[in-house]
Amino acid sequence: QVHLVETGGGLVQAGGSLTLACAASGFAFSAYAMSWQRQAPGKGLEWVSDINSGGDKTEYADSVKGRFAISRDNAKNTVYLQMTNLKPEDAGVYYCAKSVYSGLDYDREYDHWGRGSQVTVSS
Numbered sequence: 001q002v003h004l005v006e007t008g009g010g011l012v013q014a015g016g017s018l019t020l021a022c023a024a025s026g027f028a029f030s031a032y033a034m035s036w037q038r039q040a041p042g043k044g045l046e047w048v049s050d051i052n053s054g055g056d057k058t059e060y061a062d063s064v065k066g067r068f069a070i071s072r073d074n075a076k077n078t079v080y081l082q083m084t085n086l087k088p089e090d091a092g093v094y095y096c097a098k099s100v101y102s103g104l105d106y107d108r109e110y111d112h113w114g115r116g117s118q119v120t121v122s123s
Protein backbone atom coordinates (compact mmCIF):
# COMPACT_ATOMS: atom_id res chain seq x y z
CA GLN A 1 0.00 0.00 0.00
CA VAL A 2 1.38 3.37 -1.03
CA HIS A 3 2.01 5.84 1.78
CA LEU A 4 3.23 9.40 1.35
CA VAL A 5 3.81 11.46 4.50
CA GLU A 6 4.70 15.14 4.27
CA THR A 7 6.50 16.97 7.06
CA GLY A 8 8.21 20.32 7.56
CA GLY A 9 5.39 22.78 7.15
CA GLY A 10 4.78 25.64 9.53
CA LEU A 11 4.54 29.39 9.97
CA VAL A 12 7.20 31.58 8.40
CA GLN A 13 7.55 35.27 7.71
CA ALA A 14 7.58 36.53 4.16
CA GLY A 15 11.09 36.24 2.80
CA GLY A 16 11.82 33.24 4.97
CA SER A 17 12.55 29.63 4.10
CA LEU A 18 11.13 26.18 4.77
CA THR A 19 12.04 22.71 3.63
CA LEU A 20 9.34 20.10 3.19
CA ALA A 21 10.03 16.37 3.15
CA CYS A 22 7.88 13.52 1.89
CA ALA A 23 8.63 10.02 3.12
CA ALA A 24 7.39 7.34 0.74
CA SER A 25 6.70 3.66 1.29
CA GLY A 26 4.82 0.80 -0.29
CA PHE A 27 6.23 1.07 -3.81
CA ALA A 28 9.53 1.14 -5.70
CA PHE A 29 10.31 4.79 -4.97
CA SER A 30 13.36 5.03 -7.23
CA ALA A 31 11.29 3.95 -10.26
CA TYR A 32 8.85 6.86 -10.26
CA ALA A 33 8.88 10.59 -10.74
CA MET A 34 7.55 12.56 -7.80
CA SER A 35 5.69 15.83 -7.52
CA TRP A 36 4.88 18.65 -5.14
CA GLN A 37 1.52 20.36 -5.47
CA ARG A 38 -0.29 22.89 -3.29
CA GLN A 39 -3.75 24.13 -2.53
CA ALA A 40 -4.46 27.61 -1.24
CA PRO A 41 -7.62 28.25 0.78
CA GLY A 42 -10.63 28.30 -1.53
CA LYS A 43 -8.60 27.37 -4.59
CA GLY A 44 -7.91 24.25 -6.59
CA LEU A 45 -4.85 22.06 -6.57
CA GLU A 46 -1.86 23.80 -8.16
CA TRP A 47 1.13 21.94 -9.59
CA VAL A 48 4.43 23.23 -8.15
CA SER A 49 7.29 20.96 -9.22
CA ASP A 50 8.26 17.52 -10.52
CA ILE A 51 11.45 15.47 -10.34
CA ASN A 52 12.20 12.39 -12.41
CA SER A 53 12.99 9.03 -10.93
CA GLY A 54 16.75 9.49 -11.09
CA GLY A 55 16.66 12.98 -9.66
CA ASP A 56 18.53 14.60 -12.55
CA LYS A 57 15.61 16.35 -14.22
CA THR A 58 13.26 18.83 -12.60
CA GLU A 59 10.42 21.11 -13.63
CA TYR A 60 8.90 24.08 -11.84
CA ALA A 61 5.84 26.26 -12.09
CA ASP A 62 6.73 29.78 -13.18
CA SER A 63 5.43 31.15 -9.87
CA VAL A 64 8.15 29.33 -7.89
CA LYS A 65 11.00 29.10 -10.38
CA GLY A 66 14.23 30.40 -8.87
CA ARG A 67 12.85 30.23 -5.32
CA PHE A 68 11.97 26.55 -4.82
CA ALA A 69 14.16 23.49 -5.35
CA ILE A 70 12.98 19.90 -5.53
CA SER A 71 15.32 17.03 -4.78
CA ARG A 72 15.16 13.40 -3.79
CA ASP A 73 17.17 10.80 -1.92
CA ASN A 74 16.33 7.40 -3.35
CA ALA A 75 18.29 5.65 -0.61
CA LYS A 76 15.96 7.24 1.95
CA ASN A 77 12.76 7.05 -0.16
CA THR A 78 12.29 10.76 0.42
CA VAL A 79 11.57 13.75 -1.79
CA TYR A 80 12.21 17.31 -0.61
CA LEU A 81 11.04 20.80 -1.47
CA GLN A 82 13.31 23.63 -0.40
CA MET A 83 11.37 26.88 -0.40
CA THR A 84 13.14 30.23 -0.13
CA ASN A 85 12.02 33.85 -0.33
CA LEU A 86 8.52 32.75 0.58
CA LYS A 87 5.62 35.02 -0.29
CA PRO A 88 2.13 35.22 1.23
CA GLU A 89 0.74 33.75 -2.00
CA ASP A 90 2.83 30.59 -1.39
CA ALA A 91 0.66 29.72 1.62
CA GLY A 92 -1.45 26.60 1.48
CA VAL A 93 -1.41 22.88 2.01
CA TYR A 94 1.48 21.23 0.21
CA TYR A 95 1.05 17.69 -1.06
CA CYS A 96 3.55 15.27 -2.46
CA ALA A 97 2.31 12.99 -5.18
CA LYS A 98 3.55 9.88 -6.95
CA SER A 99 3.68 10.01 -10.73
CA VAL A 100 2.61 7.07 -12.86
CA TYR A 101 5.76 7.60 -14.93
CA SER A 102 9.47 7.59 -14.26
CA GLY A 103 10.29 10.56 -16.46
CA LEU A 104 8.97 14.02 -17.14
CA ASP A 105 8.40 13.62 -20.87
CA TYR A 106 4.69 12.83 -20.65
CA ASP A 107 1.54 14.61 -19.62
CA ARG A 108 1.50 14.89 -15.85
CA GLU A 109 -0.42 12.03 -14.25
CA TYR A 110 -0.39 11.03 -10.61
CA ASP A 111 -2.00 8.16 -8.74
CA HIS A 112 -1.31 8.78 -5.05
CA TRP A 113 -1.13 11.85 -2.82
CA GLY A 114 -0.16 12.35 0.79
CA ARG A 115 -2.32 14.12 3.36
CA GLY A 116 -0.43 17.36 3.04
CA SER A 117 1.56 19.79 5.16
CA GLN A 118 0.35 23.29 5.97
CA VAL A 119 2.54 26.25 5.03
CA THR A 120 1.57 29.67 6.38
CA VAL A 121 3.40 32.80 5.30
CA SER A 122 2.88 35.99 7.28
CA SER A 123 3.35 39.34 5.61
